[in-house]
Amino acid sequence: xxxxxxxxxxxxxxxxxxxxxxxxxxxxxxxxxxxxxxxxxxxxxxxxxxxxxxxxxxxxxxxxxxxxxxxxxxxxxxxxxxxxxxxxxxxxxxxxxxxxxxxxxxxxxxxxxxxxxxxxxxxxxxxxxxxxxxxxxxxxxxxxxxxxxxxxxxxxxxxxxxxxxxxxxxxxxxxxxxxxxxxxxxxxxxxxxxxxxxxxxxxxxxxxxxxxxxxxxxxxxxxxxxxxxxxxxxxxxxxxxxxxxxxxxxxxxxxxxxxxxxxxxxxx
Numbered sequence: 473x474x475x476x477x478x479x480x481x482x483x484x485x486x487x488x489x490x491x492x493x494x495x496x497x498x499x500x501x502x503x504x505x506x507x508x509x510x511x512x513x514x515x516x517x518x519x520x521x522x523x524x525x526x527x528x529x530x531x532x533x534x535x536x537x538x539x540x541x542x543x544x545x546x547x548x549x550x551x552x553x554x555x556x557x558x559x560x561x562x563x564x565x566x567x568x569x570x571x572x573x574x575x576x577x578x579x580x581x582x583x584x585x586x587x588x589x590x591x592x593x594x595x596x597x598x599x600x601x602x603x604x605x606x607x608x609x610x611x612x613x614x615x616x617x618x619x620x621x622x623x624x625x626x627x628x629x630x631x632x633x634x635x636x637x638x639x640x641x642x643x644x645x646x647x648x649x650x651x652x653x654x655x656x657x658x659x660x661x662x663x664x665x666x667x668x669x670x671x672x673x674x675x676x677x678x679x680x681x682x683x684x685x686x687x688x689x690x691x692x693x694x695x696x697x698x699x700x701x702x703x704x705x706x707x708x709x710x711x712x713x714x715x716x717x718x719x720x721x722x723x724x725x726x727x728x729x730x731x732x733x734x735x736x737x738x739x740x
Contacts, residue, residue, distance in 0.1 A: 523554075524554065526550055527547070527550040527551060527553075527554055530543070530546055530547040530550050531547055533547075534546075534547040534563070538566065538567075538570060539567075539570040539571065541567055541571060541574065541577060544563055544564070544566070544567040545563075545564070545567070545580070547563055548560040548561075548563040548564050548567075548584075551563065557588050558588075560584070561581075561584055561585065561588060564577070564580060564581045564584055565581060567581075568581045575601060575604075575606045578597060578600065578601060579598070579601060579610075579611055579614070581597055582594045582595075582597035582598035582601070582611075582614060582615075582618070583598075583614055585597060585618075586598075586614060586617050586618045586621065589621065590621075591617075591618045591619070591620070591621025591622040592618075592621075592622055594614075594615075594617075594618035594621070595615060595618035595619055595622065595624075598611055598614055598615040598618060599615060602615060608638060609634075609635040609636075609637075609638035609639035609642065609645070610635070612631045612632070612634040612635035612638070613631065613632060613635040613642075613644065613645045613648060615631045616628040616629070616630075616631035616632040616635065616645075616648055616649075616652070617648065619631060620648075620651075620652050620655055623655075625652050625653075625655065625656040628648075628652045629649060629652050629653075632645050632648050632649040632652065633649070636649075641672070641674075643669055643672065643674045643675045643678060643681065646665060646666075646668075646669040646675075647666065647669060647678075647681050647684060649665055650662045650663075650664075650665035650666040650669065650684070650688075651666075651684055653665065654684075654687075654688050654691070659688055659691055659692050660692075662688045663685065663688045663689060663692070666681065666684055666685040666688060667685060669681060670682055670685050679704070679705035682701055682702070682704055682705055683702060683705065683706075685701055686698045686699075686701040686702035686714070687718075689701060690714075690715065690718040691718065691722065693722065695715050695718065695719070698714075698715065698718070699711050699712075699715055702714060702715075
């Protein structure tokens, strides 16, 4: 299993330069939240930079056929590539409205909302699939991510457990469950879950899972142990930078504020 990267909840400044994302709740849950929709694969499958000319051409083609999911998602992909996330969301929202029976589009819309940090909107969209009985484990995990963004940790963990009922042992969901406890401040429980996951065959192959474990251990003040865990995947310089940041974070009056998910502003 490969933990997919996609959208990430921004929860701390655990040295992006160190090459490890501090909290990959969304990266794991939402990156895996792919449906059978071919359009979904289009938006998540390419990392090529989008040119303004290509984006303008995609806009022209989609506007001539606004109900066409493939054209619309391609356009949204290009918009994201040039930093126009809000406009990309509007395109996906319009596609969902024009194709109300396409649960893949609805799932994609919820995922992209969460990717943009709009947890409340994302949970509203994703819960419709749950209520309609059309949610698979990926949707449940994505919904958990949206709840975590809002600080609704119990609801988030309920969603992750629903996902695990359908996909027992899924490392991405177990990671999200553990980090939900971390976000709430229950570090011992977070450590227990992440450590167990890291010892599983699939988990042992996931460096980002170990970095989350290192984070949780370090937040409890056990820096040497955290360094040992982190050093399995990062250079000595990167590890030391992370430990320095952790120490400074814990010295702050309210370090948990730096762990809480931050939603991006809704610019319309």
